[in-house]
């Protein structure tokens with residue numbers, strides 16, 4: 144037992160990562176603004192902003208000041224960028240305790256406390272009864288198809304009329320595209336870059 148490395152068997156979507164924390168600071172320009180994120184081992188893409196995440200942020204179809212859900216926020220790059228760039232009011236949620244701690248710290252570091260609220264929980268449970276203009280997600284594909292389907296189907300109950308679900312995906316893009324089309328009756332491509340797609344479905 145002693146030579147099993149916990150990092151090799153643990154996934155970033157654990158509720159409570161067990162690997163010892165190792166912190167990093169990411170400073171980066173996104174849409175012309177400077178951001179600083181504290182990250183840590185045990186959360187998704189802790190060494191740098193994931194390319195899919197950046198592509199979603201850069202291509203998201205967002206109205207200024209709108210109400211946004213960042214589902215599976217990790218350390219918070221998507222939601223924090225929407226608040227800082229578009230002045231959106233954002234709820235960020237994740238199942239991972241370490242991610243939630245970092246996301247709360249990053250809200251302060253990026254001075255968007257008045258705009259962003261961070262909540263922990265499974266899927267849509269932390270936003271029961273709430274409806275958004277936009278739901279953004281870089282979904283946890285490693286968590287399996289059932290979680291991805293639950294995110295897509297659940298969005299229907301959490302979008303205002305004419306609101307949209309916007310999803311970035313690389314592996315499994317055809318599965319995601321088909322499920323979004325089946326669920327909403329429409330899907331369009333917002334971005335096609337480096338093997339990634341950003342799909343958008345509208346709730347009519």
Ligand SMILES: C[S@@+](CC[C@H](N)C(=O)[O-])C[C@H]1O[C@@H](n2cnc3c(N)ncnc32)[C@H](O)[C@@H]1O
Pocket residue numbers: 155156157187188193196214215216217218219220221236237238239242264265266281282283284286290
């Ligand atoms: C691909 S990562 C994206 C993280 C962050 N949005 C980013 O772009 O860097 C997916 C995130 O979903 C979270 N997650 C996995 N399963 C979840 C669930 N059932 N409910 C809520 N969040 C979940 C993971 O902990 C992880 O932070």
